[in-house]
Every structure is written in structure tokens, then in C-alpha cells.
Amino acid sequence: MIGVEHFVVLSAVLFIIGSVGFLVRRNVLVTLMSIEVMLNSVNIALVAFNRSRMAPGALQTYAGQSHTGQVFAFFIIAAEAAEVAVGLAIVLALYRLRQTVRSDEADLLRN
């Protein structure tokens, strides 16, 4: 039987992969995609916990709290869209300024 543990373990695995990519890669585009991987993994955990809290009949008992995890995931998706729009705009501005997308060459504030 699939329990919530399966989803949480999958979420942790995806989060580790995304954070390793965030730490290791220097391409700014890949860094942004790694952030997306991490946020997706968080969404999986939130939705899985929400499902596991929902006993039959709970939808009528406490209707307001019935979808808390899914509402969290919804707002994470909205914040993610905003973050990607601003992040890609920053990537374009960086490319216009330095002709590069490497994060270690974005050192205008150095020294």
C-alpha cells in the first residue's frame, strides 16, 4: 500500500538533487531550474500530508482546514511564477551587462 512515507521520501530525494544542483552548477539558468526542482519537491510533500490528514467525512467536519496543504502548494506555485519572471529578467540584465550567464562572473560588487 502506498503511504504518505513514499511521497515524503520521494520529496526528500528530489530536494537533495535540486539543492546539489543549486550548489554545484554555475550556470544561472540551471540554478533557477534547480530551485524549481526543490519547490516541486516541497509541493509533493505538502499535498501528500494534506491527503493523509483527510479521513472520510472530514470534508464536512472542518471544511475550512480541509485543503490547507493544497492551498499552500497553490501559493507556492504563484510565488514560483513570480520568482522565475524576476529571476529570468535578472539573467537577461546580467547577460546584457557582462555577456555571460555564469554566476561566478557576476562580481560587480566585488572589492
Next chain:
Amino acid sequence: MNPLELGYFYGCAGLAVAGALSVVIAKNPIRGAMGLLLLILSVAGLFLELHAQFLAAIQLIVYAGAIVVLFLFVIMLLGPSASTPNDHRGWLVRAASGTLFAVAGFATLAAVVRAATVSHRTMPMPVPDAGFGGIDTFGTVLFSDAIVPFELSSALLMVAVVGAIAVARGRQGVHSMSRGEQEIADRTTPSPLLPADHSGVFSHEIEGAASKEKSA
């Protein structure tokens, strides 16, 4: 135990992990974006298994339809410079730190899983009521209990749009305006090479053309 459910979960999970790995590993960012698309599609499949139909649809529309396409736009706009082939500086430190982080993370995860299997404390997932995760119950919650963050998220998106335009445009508008003003200034100042009454030449020509038209 339902083998179909198990196979569906492991299929989606395997595809998600493969997509995440190809995001992290791929040299070409286009392949990374395709891996991200694979991850997003399989996460939407997992949402369907978790009775979150509305979120699965939102995931497909917002992530696969907007975010991945935005990534592809930017990658193709940057062209070949979007990939960084000469990624060799400090690779030893980066590989070592990445391996260390991954090993630490997976070791912690393995310890937690082992403790959970020893204690046999599992959280079963009961089948929820009909309508759970559907658009009308989700929308009711969203517009009653979560109305304040919902409106705040609209303000967030608005600010993000304005900020993205402001950052991506940069100072280009200012430069082009000053360049245009410079051109206008060049045009209005008289050139020393032309005779002083050169404007009279054009006025004569215009008068001549007008008289020709009149005679015709």
C-alpha cells in the same frame, strides 16, 4: 495492495527523479529544461494520485505552460552563450562539496527511513470524500479561508510583472532617448560644410515643384 497503484507511483517517481537528475547534470540548458518538463509532468501525475486534481491542472498550466516556456524563451534568446562549456574552474572543490552534501543528505534520509521502518509507524492514506481536491471545494476554501493570501498573491504577481519589465529593460530606454535627442540636435545645428543659405536651396526646389504642378 494494488499493483497498478504501486506501478503508477513508482513510474511517476522514477520519471521525476530522472527529470531532476537531468536538470542538474545536463550541459545544455535546453536539455535541462526538458528534464524540468518531465519532472513537472510526473509531479502532476503524482498530484492526480493524491486526489489533487485542481492542483494537477494548475501544475500543468502554470509550470509546463508558462514557466518552462519562459525558460526556453530565455535560453533561445541567449543562444549558444546560454550553455557554459568551459566549466572547469574550481571543479574539484565543487564536485567534493556537492558529493559531500549529497552523501550527507541521503545518509540522513536513510537513517530516517530506517527508524520509521523499525518503529512501524506508518501514516495510511484513507480515501477522502468525494469532491476533495476538486475545483469547487478547493475554490470555496480559496475564496473563504484563504482570501487574504489570495489577494496578496495577486499583488505579488503584479509587482513581479512590473519588476521583471523594469529589470529586463534596464537603462536601454534612457540610452535610446538620449541618442534620439542627439540625432535631433545634430540635424538642427548647421553644418559648416554646407553654404550658409542652404535652406534656401530646398525652398527654391519646393517652390519650383509647386509651380510645375500648377503649370501642369
